[in-house]
Amino acid sequence: MSTPTDVRPLVLLAGPVTADQLDQIAAVAPGRRVHLAGDTDELTALVGEAEVLAAPAEQVPPALLRKGSGLRWIHLWAAGADAALSPELVEHPAALTSSKGHGAVPLAEHSMMLMLMLNRDAPRWLRAQSERRWEQFAHGELMGRTVGIIGLGNSGADLARKAKAFHMTVLGMRRGSAKPEGVDELFTRDRLGEMLERCDVVVVTAPRTPETVGMLGEAEFRRMKPGAHFICISRGGVADDDALLTALREGWIAGAGIDAHGVEPLPPDSPFWDLPNVILTPHNGTSRAETRQRGVDVFCANLARHLDGRPLTNEIDRSTGY
Incomplete structure (x- = not known):
């Protein structure tokens, strides 16, 4: 977890991440701050410091991207990017991945x-x-x-x-x-x-x-x-x-x-x-704790690749939206 004096690069998280999953992510990246934003205001306040952002698609609006110009990688917890694929996200230089396959x-x-x-x-x-x-x-x-x-x-x-x-x-x-x-x-x-x-x-x-x-x-x-x-x-x-x-x-x-x-x-x-x-049915065919955990596992595997400088998996093709 981050502290006020912690100057390590920031991995910023948003959405339904449990305490155990937060610990799982932090264990992959001991050289990084790992912080779960409590609300939209905190997410907006911290995104300018972040190197990595993992969030639900609906929490990555254009205004947030403009503040996160320093982001090197954006991960979406869902499989598809259609809910987030604004012109700002298409043009953003950060790598873009999703949790494709988790559901x-x-x-x-x-x-x-x-x-x-x-x-x-x-x-x-x-x-x-x-x-x-x-x-x-x-x-x-x-x-x-x-x-x-x-x-x-x-x-x-x-x-x-x-x-x-x-x-x-x-x-x-x-x-x-x-x-x-x-x-x-x-x-x-x-x-x-x-x-x-x-x-x-x-x-x-x-x-x-x-x-x-x-x-x-x-x-x-x-x-x-x-x-x-x-x-x-x-x-x-x-x-x-x-x-x-x-x-x-x-x-x-x-x-x-x-x-x-x-x-x-x-x-x-x-x-x-x-x-x-x-x-x-109300679009909850994948509403399972196991699905969310698989999404965290996808992110953790990619976080290890990111830290090692290796190519990421599950990259989104911005031209097709998937």
Whole structure:
């Protein structure tokens, strides 16, 4: 911890960091001051002294960056940088990293949960339970179904392996040409419509970037099967909300499981709340202590690299936002 007379370079932290995690970070950098800002005012007051800043994306506004002109490295606790990627951050000379990969496992699990709930119409059982009504009905199964995963980063790749364990055919779309384990066929962006036509489930695990915003609109939803389900667990905005709403209301697709929304928090008057073929969760597919700990582990590994002068991992490509 820092003291008033401590002149060592400052590693400044903000956000949900526990006392044990603070000690973990300090142990990696005995030659640095490590300080957790108690509030926004303290963060603003100290950022001018800091060499390294680790904070949630929403706590790195342009005004803070202007005061932190001496920063050499900025780490975002989340996986994506879209909430922080202002022109000031794009132009800032500091290295920029994130905790990409820390939520891969819980996001893939959340996707499978939504897939199973939609496929078996779990809300119907819950309604019957609330009414103390014994209702048996023929439900679906995932075996033999085809899932298309848009985005094959950490969470998408983990989802592919999990879906394969459920005996599904796995299609995937990504920018690169590497095909992760479990993916049966890889598609490029120009073949997205072809992939959508073959899918019983489409899962968005891609980040929100200028390239992906609005990727799924009316034309794309119309190409999906009427019995298909749509799931989004990464970022809202990849699917156009108006087009998705129309697709769900008019039966272009059978239903949706949405954890990441175009507007968050989802407003009380949003029509998505009332749709009987939609399962909503409040963007907390990764809200686990284990996820936050993995993010701290990512930061600590990079902090050791920073102190040794080695290249950092998990760098954000400022041109793509991920």
